[in-house]
Amino acid sequence: MSINYAKTIPAVKRPGLPQVEAPAVSGVSERLIRRLTVSTSLEAADIEAIVRLPMIVKDLPAQAAIAREGEKPAQCCLLIDGFACRSKTTDVGKRQILSIHIPGDVPDLQSLHLHTMDHDLTTLSASRVGFIAHDSLRAITRERQLVAEALWRETLIDAAVFREWIVNVGRRPATSRMAHFLAEIGKRIEAVGLAHADEYDLPMTQIDMADALGLSPVHVNRVIQELRRSGVLELRKHAVSIRDLPQLMQLADFDDLYLHQNQAV
Amino acid sequence: MSINYAKTIPAVKRPGLPQVEAPAVSGVSERLIRRLTVSTSLEAADIEAIVRLPMIVKDLPAQAAIAREGEKPAQCCLLIDGFACRSKTTDVGKRQILSIHIPGDVPDLQSLHLHTMDHDLTTLSASRVGFIAHDSLRAITRERQLVAEALWRETLIDAAVFREWIVNVGRRPATSRMAHFLAEIGKRIEAVGLAHADEYDLPMTQIDMADALGLSPVHVNRVIQELRRSGVLELRKHAVSIRDLPQLMQLADFDDLYLHQNQAV
DNA sequence: CGTCGGGTTGAGGGTGATCAAAGTTTGTGG
DNA sequence: CCACAAACTTTGATCACCCTCAACCCGACG
The missing domain is CATH 1.10.10.10 (Winged helix-like DNA-binding domain superfamily/Winged helix DNA-binding domain)
Structure with missing residues (x-):
């Protein structure tokens, strides 16, 4: 399992299907900006602030733990390439996957305000992730109203996906x-x-x-x-x-x- | 089903068990403030701003729809007394309850940034609810940083409960x-x-x-x-x-x- | 070439669904 | 305040979806 699947997917263009227009931004923040601007219209200053966010990029193998239940991470993780999942394991050892994450997701954004991880976050494939310190994120949310609301909204969509997941599993x-x-x-x-x-x-x-x-x-x-x-x-x-x-x-x-x-x- | 169960529960005091100390605030906002201050320490000005939030209090019977899937509400609802639940129904008519809400909860807080309801919100018992306009809430989140973060955190806890619910139903x-x-x-x-x-x-x-x-x-x-x-x-x-x-x-x-x-x- | 993780197949069993009907509350209207 | 209706709870019987166990297959990789 050493192939990075996500990286092998070309940015396909096919007629007749919706194409996402990426903003004129390059680099690793691009995915995040593209995601946030899908739902919120950010100002130029907002985008600049996001691009300036200090980020440490790492390449992880498949099945790597990004964060574990009980930990108190000091940063969030932007999934740049690859897939990840969140999961919990019951006392009898049964695992339940809670969500799947794709490039552009910040799968542990909740840790910004919920200090202890209540679940595990693991890569599914070899992945490239960008770590952003909570301090930097908190700073940007205090200075840039629209960024704060866009990030808040991301966590709300996260919750909406959980809700549908409950229906799926339950009914x-x-x-x-x-x-x-x-x-x-x-x-x-x-x-x-x-x-x-x-x-x-x-x-x-x-x-x-x-x-x-x-x-x-x-x-x-x-x-x-x-x-x-x-x-x-x-x-x-x-x-x-x-x-x-x-x-x-x-x-x-x-x-x-x-x-x-x-x-x- | 005309009895308000919640109202019949006295604020029991029993020795040897944890008691929540309520802040020195009265009125319908009390429940909300008590809730928010459990996890965040708010400043006096924050609490004042919350108390000043315009709120329309209504008494609803049991099984009353507060918001329905597909609607675009213009306000959030603070549950003051009584119980409510959120649910979705599949195309074959099977209902899945997603969460139970108790006094102090704002069960549709997500509608502040997710404009269309993706599920139903219904009272379980006769309830007293306070409606707060999105405009007022958005204003307070822009003026009072700590209140914004406390509300954001509430939605994150909401999501954490959904996650555990998935485990419960799934495994x-x-x-x-x-x-x-x-x-x-x-x-x-x-x-x-x-x-x-x-x-x-x-x-x-x-x-x-x-x-x-x-x-x-x-x-x-x-x-x-x-x-x-x-x-x-x-x-x-x-x-x-x-x-x-x-x-x-x-x-x-x-x-x-x-x-x-x-x-x- | 052997091992290992993952996919596939078969057999049997159990948890929980469905259907049906009888009790029991609860609520309403006379 | 009683009588009736409606809603909820309980019980029994049967069934099916999905689980567990077990074995085998296959391709990847050392």
Whole structure:
């Protein structure tokens, strides 16, 4: 598991599908700015302040712990390339994955105001991450109102995704659960311009997916086969190919409202 | 269902158990201030600003919709007395309760920056709620840094509770799930000084609990009976009495870290 | 070439769902 | 204040979805 999957995805351009227009900013902050400006219109000074944020970039292997439950981190982590996930483990050793994170996410932004980690944060693939000190972040939120609100909103979207995840795990049958999961990741990957919703790489094993969906690995395998047989999707290695997106969406009972990607007003 | 359960709970004082010291503030804002000062130390000017927040107080019956999925509310709602819950319903009509809210909560605080409701917010019991316009809230967050951070933190704790809820629904067996649910509500009720963690009123039917736990009502009933038989708790009408708190906690695999009630530093 | 992690397949079992109906409260209207 | 209706709880029976266990396969990699 030493390949950085995210890096191998080209910034595909295909006609007829939504393309995200990146602001005129380069460097590692680009992903963060692109993300924040999706929902909030920042001023030039805001963007400059973000670019000036001191950041330590590191390359991590797959399955690396970025933060562990009980720790009190002094920085947040911007996922620049690669995938990560948050998880908790019960006393009987069952793991539950809480969320999947893609480039542009700040998966531990909550640690800015919640000082003790209540879950683990781990890379799924080899990843490039940028660490930003809490002090710097707190400073920017105090000086730049719009940045503060944009970051706050990011944590709120985070929570909205958790809510839908609860519904998925609590009330949908296995096949629908898997469909919803794949639809969500696709939608989010497309929103940041990484790939298309119906064709993307997902560096997770079936065991990981089981932990994300609250299922057993064996059953995940059977669900995938069923989806393959019915022509809804391919899912080999770590490549997801949705063959029948409408049917997937219907199976999934998917409504992207909860992702709050179209923040009108 | 016209009885306001919350109102019937006296501010019990029992020796040997933690008591929350309320700040010297009265009126409907008291609950909010008490809540915010649990985790953040606010300045006098902050508290004054909160007290001065224009608020429209309303009494609602049980099962009243405060906000519905798809709506774009222009205010947030402070729960002054009574219980509420947030929920989503799948296309096949299965309801999943996402969270339970008690006096002092602002269950739709996320609407301040996420303009469209992605779920429903409903009263569980007859309740008194205070509506605060988004404009007023936005103004206070721009003028009072500490208030902004305290409110942001509240939404982060909200998310932390969602995360644990995912674990509960995704990875714990039914009995453990119920135990965890009752432990959490107890802990939170105790934290705001409403009642004790082992003796409180919970205005939910077994059907509601089933929707909260991702179980069927029939199975919820059987789980409750099992917990009764084993002497862990009583649960009659809407009164929860934990008889063996340690055993409940162990059954629940409960660790209150995720509630972030002891915000050291 | 052997090991290891992950995917696949089969068999059997259990937790919890569904269906149905009978009790029991609760609430309402006469 | 009683009577009735509605909502909730309880019980029983049956069923299915999904879990567990176990074995085997496959490709990657040392």
